Amino acid sequence: MKIALYCLQAATAADARTLLESLPGASVSVATGDARALEQLAAGNPDVLLCEAAPGSHTVAALARVSASRPPLTPMLLSRAPTPELLIEAMRAGVREVLPLPLDRVTVAAALERLRVQAQTVPGRHGKVLAFIPCKGGSGATFLATNLAWTLAQAPDNARVLLVDLHLQFGDAALFLTSETPPSNLAQLVHNTDRLDAALLSSSLLWLTPRLGVLASADDLGAGLEIQPGQVEALLALARQEFDFVVLDLGRTLDPVTVKALDAADRIYPVLQATLPFVRDSRRLLDAFQSLGYPNERVSLIVNRASKHGDIRQQDIERSLGRDIAYSVPNNYPLVASSVNQGLPLAKLAPSSPVVQALGQIATDLKPQADKPASWWQRLRLGGRNETVAAKA
Numbered sequence: 001m002k003i004a005l006y007c008l009q010a011a012t013a014a015d016a017r018t019l020l021e022s023l024p025g026a027s028v029s030v031a032t033g034d035a036r037a038l039e040q041l042a043a044g045n046p047d048v049l050l051c052e053a054a055p056g057s058h059t060v061a062a063l064a065r066v067s068a069s070r071p072p073l074t075p076m077l078l079s080r081a082p083t084p085e086l087l088i089e090a091m092r093a094g095v096r097e098v099l100p101l102p103l104d105r106v107t108v109a110a111a112l113e114r115l116r117v118q119a120q121t122v123p124g125r126h127g128k129v130l131a132f133i134p135c136k137g138g139s140g141a142t143f144l145a146t147n148l149a150w151t152l153a154q155a156p157d158n159a160r161v162l163l164v165d166l167h168l169q170f171g172d173a174a175l176f177l178t179s180e181t182p183p184s185n186l187a188q189l190v191h192n193t194d195r196l197d198a199a200l201l202s203s204s205l206l207w208l209t210p211r212l213g214v215l216a217s218a219d220d221l222g223a224g225l226e227i228q229p230g231q232v233e234a235l236l237a238l239a240r241q242e243f244d245f246v247v248l249d250l251g252r253t254l255d256p257v258t259v260k261a262l263d264a265a266d267r268i269y270p271v272l273q274a275t276l277p278f279v280r281d282s283r284r285l286l287d288a289f290q291s292l293g294y295p296n297e298r299v300s301l302i303v304n305r306a307s308k309h310g311d312i313r314q315q316d317i318e319r320s321l322g323r324d325i326a327y328s329v330p331n332n333y334p335l336v337a338s339s340v341n342q343g344l345p346l347a348k349l350a351p352s353s354p355v356v357q358a359l360g361q362i363a364t365d366l367k368p369q370a371d372k373p374a375s376w377w378q379r380l381r382l383g384g385r386n387e388t389v390a391a392k393a
């Protein structure tokens, strides 16, 4: 990868150059000085331009000119103390990533890897929107949505996955996978609908891997309630172009934003448990889906925390709801609680647990090779052992 590095001072450039040259496959050219030096640097047709800017300097304007005249070039901003004004200016200049100075090897390598993955973006991509909704509070919808997003992004088919926390209040999806703080959130992003584009979306995400971005929920209760259905519609339309899978973690209230998200979903996964209150509320939710005109084929029921010893059997639920259960995910409270409490995907903690296998089955069914006898997930996790995945009901 051809990397161009522009710094305000020679000492900063020397340190950053040493780090960049230690990355495999990187060829680095460097400039310091005025805007002309930046333009000359870009004339060498690098793949990526790392450009240091200070708040209030003219560098960002020069960067905007340079990146507009050379579309394949990806600009990234380097800054010791990025102010909100500098960040907004940089976004307008088409900056996809902001890297803090002094550069950190892991952060830079991850940003460049994201860029490499981005370059593989299929033009006209039309990602699938998958909506998880609890039939009743605490059903496990967030656990399943977050861990399915992780599973889909681990597949060897290079799928790009976006997880969106669409709880307008008290969203906590990001915390199921990480303890890192998200750089932005849904409310802040959609507030800027008039300049919503791929660069702004990408920079608003917490990237857990080069293929998995998380858009956190609003961190302020009032801001969450100001989100409009049209803003969510615009966000999902953009997300489909940028990602292969867009996993939505929804709240249980059928408010206008949630309905807009459900309208956009290619598949809706209502999550219930095998107890009477859950079955009763599932009935109500399915009736609401019928009124909203969602065809049955778009809805895949998941029974979470399933156990062979429960009072209510799967057949009883199916008879009561008049629908087949698509998946049942086993109950394992200690393991799942440990994953949730540590903020780690369960697949990292217990890769061969039946809960992870059940998630693998859902993921496999969403991939084109689903009809193959042994799925990628089974081959990966079971190492070729002859075990059956009993997740699909």
Ligand SMILES: Nc1ncnc2c1ncn2[C@@H]1O[C@H](COP(=O)(O)OP(=O)(O)OP(=O)(O)O)[C@@H](O)[C@H]1O
Residues within 6 Å of the ligand: 134, 136, 137, 138, 139, 140, 141, 142, 143, 144, 250, 251, 252, 271, 304, 305, 306, 329, 330, 331, 332, 333, 334, 336, 337, 340, 355
């Ligand atoms: N398969 C499982 N086995 C055991 N425990 C589980 C399982 N799935 C989820 N849980 C537990 O249920 C708790 C609630 O899950 P989660 O927050 O995902 O539910 P939810 O449906 O999203 O709830 P809310 O209505 O608050 O959005 C989790 O913290 C976890 O401890």
Ligand SMILES: [Mg+2]
Residues within 6 Å of the ligand: 134, 141, 142, 143, 249, 250, 251
């Ligand atoms: Mg939830």
